[in-house]
Amino acid sequence: MNPPPEDAGPMGPCLHCQVRHLAVCSVLSREEMRALDSAAALQVLAPGAVLVRQGEPRRHVYTVTRGALRLVRLSADGRRQVAGFALPGDFVGLSGAELNQHDIEALGETELCRFGVDAMQRLGTQYPHLQGKLLERACTELDSAHERMMALARMNPTERLADFLLTLAERQARAGIAGPSIDLPMPRADIADHLGLTVETVSRCLTALRNRGLIALPGTYRVDILDLRGLETLKAA
Amino acid sequence: MNPPPEDAGPMGPCLHCQVRHLAVCSVLSREEMRALDSAAALQVLAPGAVLVRQGEPRRHVYTVTRGALRLVRLSADGRRQVAGFALPGDFVGLSGAELNQHDIEALGETELCRFGVDAMQRLGTQYPHLQGKLLERACTELDSAHERMMALARMNPTERLADFLLTLAERQARAGIAGPSIDLPMPRADIADHLGLTVETVSRCLTALRNRGLIALPGTYRVDILDLRGLETLKAA
DNA sequence: CGAGCCATTGACCTAAGTCAAAATAAGTGG
DNA sequence: CCACTTATTTTGACTTAGGTCAATGGCTCG
Numbered sequence: 001m002n003p004p005p006e007d008a009g010p011m012g013p014c015l016h017c018q019v020r021h022l023a024v025c026s027v028l029s030r031e032e033m034r035a036l037d038s039a040a041a042l043q044v045l046a047p048g049a050v051l052v053r054q055g056e057p058r059r060h061v062y063t064v065t066r067g068a069l070r071l072v073r074l075s076a077d078g079r080r081q082v083a084g085f086a087l088p089g090d091f092v093g094l095s096g097a098e099l100n101q102h103d104i105e106a107l108g109e110t111e112l113c114r115f116g117v118d119a120m121q122r123l124g125t126q127y128p129h130l131q132g133k134l135l136e137r138a139c140t141e142l143d144s145a146h147e148r149m150m151a152l153a154r155m156n157p158t159e160r161l162a163d164f165l166l167t168l169a170e171r172q173a174r175a176g177i178a179g180p181s182i183d184l185p186m187p188r189a190d191i192a193d194h195l196g197l198t199v200e201t202v203s204r205c206l207t208a209l210r211n212r213g214l215i216a217l218p219g220t221y222r223v224d225i226l227d228l229r230g231l232e233t234l235k236a237a
Numbered sequence: 238m239n240p241p242p243e244d245a246g247p248m249g250p251c252l253h254c255q256v257r258h259l260a261v262c263s264v265l266s267r268e269e270m271r272a273l274d275s276a277a278a279l280q281v282l283a284p285g286a287v288l289v290r291q292g293e294p295r296r297h298v299y300t301v302t303r304g305a306l307r308l309v310r311l312s313a314d315g316r317r318q319v320a321g322f323a324l325p326g327d328f329v330g331l332s333g334a335e336l337n338q339h340d341i342e343a344l345g346e347t348e349l350c351r352f353g354v355d356a357m358q359r360l361g362t363q364y365p366h367l368q369g370k371l372l373e374r375a376c377t378e379l380d381s382a383h384e385r386m387m388a389l390a391r392m393n394p395t396e397r398l399a400d401f402l403l404t405l406a407e408r409q410a411r412a413g414i415a416g417p418s419i420d421l422p423m424p425r426a427d428i429a430d431h432l433g434l435t436v437e438t439v440s441r442c443l444t445a446l447r448n449r450g451l452i453a454l455p456g457t458y459r460v461d462i463l464d465l466r467g468l469e470t471l472k473a474a
Numbered sequence: 475c476g477a478g479c480c481a482t483t484g485a486c487c488t489a490a491g492t493c494a495a496a497a498t499a500a501g502t503g504g
Numbered sequence: 505c506c507a508c509t510t511a512t513t514t515t516g517a518c519t520t521a522g523g524t525c526a527a528t529g530g531c532t533c534g
Contacts, residue, residue: 076473079391083383096376101383128365131372135361138375139333145382146320146338152389153433154316188481196390198523203482220481236313425513435491440514
C-alpha cells in the first residue's frame, strides 16, 4: 500500500536538475523519486528575470538548483517587503492561497526545477511519505518564519543584521559552501526590505560591525565572518 | 486504498470536544473522524495556566475549543514576543522542531483537545487525505505569518493595530461570533508584544483610533468597530 | 571614457520608546 | 458587600534610535 520505510533508500539527485529534492537530508523511495522526476521541468532565469507575479494564479512550485531568488511583496502604496530569499536546495511555493502572494525574481542567473501544483498534489496523495516530507518542510518554514518575526519585532538593526548574516552563513554551509566567507547575492535594498530597515541603516550597521571587528567587507557582495561567537552573542543579547 | 473524495462527507464535530477539527470548512471521511477522535483527549486550563513550556520536548498538538491561548517566546535577555493567539477552532502545535518553540499559556478558562504527535503522525501516513489537510493548514499558517512579517516590517503602530483588530474580527466572524464588537481576550501587554510595540504605544494608538471615530472602547477587553472601511483603508495605505 | 547605478557617509528630524505619575479596573479579605 | 490593595491602563513629558534628505564616492557596463 504505502511504501514502507524499509523500501526507502537515500534520496538520489533529481534526474533533471541534479539536486536533492525538498530537503537535503530527506529520504524518498526510488519510486517516489521517479514520480517526482517525471513531473519536473528544468528552467533557467536571466538575472533580474521575473518568475512569477504577485496576484497571478499559482501554477507551480520550484526547487532552486543554482543562483538565488527573492520573494517580494509590494503594497498598494509602494511599500516593499522581501519575504525571503531562496538559495540552492530551497523549495519555493508552499502556500494555501489560490494566487501568488509574492513576486518572485531571479537575483543572478538562476536555475530551477519546476513542478505543477496539481501534479504535486496528485503525487502527494499517491505517496503519503512524500506528502509527509512536504508537511515537515512546511513546518520548518513556519518555525523560521516565527524566528524572523521575533527578529523584526524585538531586535535592533544591528542585531537583525547579525542574525541575517548568521542565517545566511548557516544556509550556505548546509548547501556545502562552507567557510566563513558569505556570498550576498542581493543588493543592500533587498536586505533592508527583508529586515524592515532602510538602505542607509543597513550600510551604517555593516560598517559598525566591521569597525567592531566582527566582520570584514572584502567586496560589496561578500562578507567575511571574523568573530562568529561575537555575532552570536549580539543576536542573542 | 486512500478514501476517495466521494467517500467523504461534511466533517462532523469531534466526539470529545464538540468542535470541527483542523479547519472549519475541512472535509474528512467518517473513518478519518473516528480515527482522530480515538486519539483525542479533552483538557481544561485555568486562566493563566501554562500548557507547555518553551524548550520542553514537543509531545502534543491541540485544537482550541473554548477560551484562548497565547504563544510566547522569551529571549535570554528578557525580551518578549507573542508569536500568536489561538482562538476556538484554531490548531496549535505545527512545528518541525523537537522542542517547543514557545510557552503556551491560557488567557482565560480554556478548553482544548489534545493529540499525541506520534499518534498524529501515524494517522497522517494512514490517512493521506488527513495529512493533506494538515499540509493545507500549515500553508495557510505560513501565508498569514508572511502577512504578519509585512505588518511588523513596514507598518506604523496605528496601522498594525488596525490590521490586528481586523484580523481578530475576521477570525471571530469565522468562528460564528459575528458582529462589529470584538472581544479581546488578552491584556494590552500581549498585544504590544505581538505587534512589536510597547504597552504605552498600544494604548495611545487605541485612543487615537477612537478619537478618529473608527472604533469605540466600551470596556478594556472590548472593541467595537465603527468604521470598517476606514480601518481597512488605514491598514492598506 | 563617461554615464548611471549602487553603496556609503553626514546632518537633521520625527516617531516611538522610556520614565514617571495619575486614573481605572480587578482582586482579596474582613 | 464594602474597603483596601494590587495590577493594569491611560496620559504626559522627555529622549533617542533610526528614518529622511542630500551629497559624495566607487563600480560596472556600454
